[in-house]
Amino acid sequence: MSDQNYKFEGWLGHDKSAADGNMKWGEFEPKPWEETDVDIKITHCGVCGSDLHTLRSGWGPTKYPCCVGHEIVGTVVRVGSKAEGGLKVGDRVGVGAQSESCLGRKGPCEACSSGRENYCPFHIGTYNSVHINGGKSYGGYARYKRAPSHFVVKIPDSLSSAEAAPMLCGGVTTYTPLKYHGAGPGKTVGVVGLGGLGHFAVLWAKALKADRVVVISRSSAKREDALRLGADDLIAYAEDPDWATKHASTLDIIINTVSASVPLKDLISVLRFDGTLVQVGAPEDPLPSIPLFPLLFKRVKITGSIIGSPNDIREMLQLAADQNIKPWIQEIPMKDANQAVLDLAKGKPRYRYVLVNEPEEESKIKAGL
Numbered sequence: 001m002s003d004q005n006y007k008f009e010g011w012l013g014h015d016k017s018a019a020d021g022n023m024k025w026g027e028f029e030p031k032p033w034e035e036t037d038v039d040i041k042i043t044h045c046g047v048c049g050s051d052l053h054t055l056r057s058g059w060g061p062t063k064y065p066c067c068v069g070h071e072i073v074g075t076v077v078r079v080g081s082k083a084e085g086g087l088k089v090g091d092r093v094g095v096g097a098q099s100e101s102c103l104g105r106k107g108p109c110e111a112c113s114s115g116r117e118n119y120c121p122f123h124i125g126t127y128n129s130v131h132i133n134g135g136k137s138y139g140g141y142a143r144y145k146r147a148p149s150h151f152v153v154k155i156p157d158s159l160s161s162a163e164a165a166p167m168l169c170g171g172v173t174t175y176t177p178l179k180y181h182g183a184g185p186g187k188t189v190g191v192v193g194l195g196g197l198g199h200f201a202v203l204w205a206k207a208l209k210a211d212r213v214v215v216i217s218r219s220s221a222k223r224e225d226a227l228r229l230g231a232d233d234l235i236a237y238a239e240d241p242d243w244a245t246k247h248a249s250t251l252d253i254i255i256n257t258v259s260a261s262v263p264l265k266d267l268i269s270v271l272r273f274d275g276t277l278v279q280v281g282a283p284e285d286p287l288p289s290i291p292l293f294p295l296l297f298k299r300v301k302i303t304g305s306i307i308g309s310p311n312d313i314r315e316m317l318q319l320a321a322d323q324n325i326k327p328w329i330q331e332i333p334m335k336d337a338n339q340a341v342l343d344l345a346k347g348k349p350r351y352r353y354v355l356v357n358e359p360e361e362e363s364k365i366k367a368g369l
């Protein structure tokens with residue numbers, strides 16, 4: 001345990017039923033302290049689709065007990081003597097989905113030495129991973145987080161903690177590939193799935209000045225929202241079997257955020273010559289097969305992308321601050337984390353839930369209220 005006067009407690013999943021609203025509040029052992037670490041008193045934590053996949057062991061066996069949550073914002077309460085970034089007790093900071101890389105010991109690898117820590121072969125997740133020093137990583141549905149300082153970023157003053165939190169995973173996961181693949185003037189962007197990630201993709205594509213942004217959603221239920229977020233159109237693909245033919249060869253870049261499988265054949269149909277399909281959604285089932293001839297005849301690229309580096313996060317936060325970009329969030333008390341996860345499974349958030357630690361909550365949770 002830490003030698004400080006706070007306890008590491010949070011919502012723990014003990015088996016797959018955690019995803020059915022069965023996380024239990026309890027204490028956990030953070031990674032053994034290193035002088036490169038900081039401890040953060042968590043104020044906010046976004047609820048990401050990956051939390052749900054992990055709680056139900058959807059991507060393979062989860063290392064239970066597991067505390068999920070990797071869109072963490074809070075206040076620094078302890079700083080190691082070798083911490084990076086000039087962090088001080090009292091700073092308002094965030095941690096996204098990655099908490100360590102080879103830089104902790106073995107590095108730097110090619111990815112880390114070029115500022116792409118998210119592609120490090122020793123990518124250590126903020127939860128459900130094991131740190132290089134052997135400690136398990138626990139996420140942000142909790143009171144405190146211990147993280148290596150390299151992966152802790154300061155939050156610009158003009159962003160609220162609740163708005164900054166979901167940017168740390170959902171935000172950067174869509175910002176980074178849009179920027180890398182050149183979303184901007186002269187480009188048309190398609191966003192498949194209007195959820196947490198998808199709504200960020202619309203906001204960033206507009207901020208990066210893409211010519212046209214089209215949401216590709218199952219139904220037209222989110223049309224008004226899509227337009228208010230800044231999209232130019234919404235295609236309700238499950239309502240029209242001919243949608244891909246009607247919109248053939250219209251998009252330069254597609255970001256597929258869907259947490260289940262979507263026919264890749266249709267997505268390739270709506271790509272222009274030389275277009276790029278970026279998979280960021282991480283379904284539990286295998287991807288559908290890829291059709292050969294559109295690849296040959298349109299020279300399209302199919303790729304994927306994983307979160308973003310600490311510097312990508314800093315750049316995105318600054319863009320949000322500079323352009324006053326507001327995600328659509330709903331703040332939920334930390335005590336209601338089980339309900340938040342159930343709601344996410346039903347697609348209820350509009351568009352990101354953010355768990356909030358309120359000081360008086362601790363006693364309520366202990367009393368089972």
Ligand code: NAP
Pocket residue numbers: 047048049050051053169170173192193194195196197198216217218219222257258259260261279280281282283305306307344347351
């Ligand atoms: P989310 O808020 O639940 O959004 C997912 C969206 O996908 C939904 O809003 C819905 O959009 C669509 N969808 C959901 N269930 C579907 C189904 N059964 N069939 C078809 N479409 C469905 O989740 P999220 O937080 O945005 O996360 C989305 C995915 O990205 C998850 O798989 C997550 O693990 C993954 N992820 C990846 C990274 C990365 O680095 N690559 C980072 C974070 C998250 P419509 O209602 O508009 O159809």
Ligand code: ZN
Pocket residue numbers: 048049050051070097169170
């Ligand atoms: Zn995430």
Ligand code: ZN
Pocket residue numbers: 101102103107108109110111112113117120121122
């Ligand atoms: Zn590395």
